[in-house]
Amino acid sequence: MNLGPHADFIVAAYAVTCFIMAALVAWVVLDYSAQRRILGDLEERGVTRRSQRKADQ
Amino acid sequence: MPVIDLANPARFLSFVNRVLPWLAAATIVMFAFGLARAMNAPDDYQQGATVKIMFLHVPAAWLGMMGWGVMSVAALGTLVWRHPLADVAGKAAAPIGAAFTLICLITGSLWGRPTWGTYWVWDARLTSVLVLFLLYLGVMALYWTAEDPGRGSRAAAVLTLVGAINIPIIKFSVDWWNTLHQPASILRMGGSAVDPSILRPLLIMTGAFTLLFFTLFFAAMRNEILRRRVRAMRLMQAQSA
Numbered sequence: 001m002n003l004g005p006h007a008d009f010i011v012a013a014y015a016v017t018c019f020i021m022a023a024l025v026a027w028v029v030l031d032y033s034a035q036r037r038i039l040g041d042l043e044e045r046g047v048t049r050r051s052q053r054k055a056d057q
Numbered sequence: 058m059p060v061i062d063l064a065n066p067a068r069f070l071s072f073v074n075r076v077l078p079w080l081a082a083a084t085i086v087m088f089a090f091g092l093a094r095a096m097n098a099p100d101d102y103q104q105g106a107t108v109k110i111m112f113l114h115v116p117a118a119w120l121g122m123m124g125w126g127v128m129s130v131a132a133l134g135t136l137v138w139r140h141p142l143a144d145v146a147g148k149a150a151a152p153i154g155a156a157f158t159l160i161c162l163i164t165g166s167l168w169g170r171p172t173w174g175t176y177w178v179w180d181a182r183l184t185s186v187l188v189l190f191l192l193y194l195g196v197m198a199l200y201w202t203a204e205d206p207g208r209g210s211r212a213a214a215v216l217t218l219v220g221a222i223n224i225p226i227i228k229f230s231v232d233w234w235n236t237l238h239q240p241a242s243i244l245r246m247g248g249s250a251v252d253p254s255i256l257r258p259l260l261i262m263t264g265a266f267t268l269l270f271f272t273l274f275f276a277a278m279r280n281e282i283l284r285r286r287v288r289a290m291r292l293m294q295a296q297s298a
Contacts, residue, residue: 004106006171013110013164028276035283047294
């Protein structure tokens, strides 16, 4: 594939897009595992939400 | 499951957990297909191979504006119905919309240099998209820095609805003012002016970007619901201490 005399601009555009998309995916995945971990810790210590207590009663 | 059931955060979580893997898989397949078509698309007779930047720039621009549209609907839900899931949706969509708008600005700049001879010009289209990006940052700042999350959400919802005025300005800026940016060539009266050999990959890439947007959006909404659970549990813990 020949990208012509402006190949640098084309490659840079695809690289920047890839980087921003990868950052978004990483943010979502890492945030999910962090929230799950904190929730797990709180549940282990016996902390429950008000709605959960009502459901348990 | 009736759609109205999804307004319940617990049911929404279970819906997202089931849908997300399929949505992510569809996004990957669509991107693979779209990129293959985009790389094999012919060069433009004027712009040469730089037309390949369009396959990123145009979908990112559309998604940047659609993100604000999603946030505007969510803002109505927050201000009118005070629905917590609407607030969650607004907060989740903001960084994703901002990221797509940033992609649009950077790829546009990289496309502009070989095509126009400059990275940036203060014309109506470019400036209004930059304003959209700054509005996204403003909404994110309101969501993330407010001491009282409720007040922060309402302020962000008001800014979102005020900022919605900018969306038609972006769309029609190329018609209302004399701009270096070209006028609409895809969504316009009389049909698309783009050759089908370039239009087809562009539409597939737009589909891939849209799938990615909703995959990230649902995942970010799930994270936000969990974050609010954590906050509620910490408050209960503090009260019982």
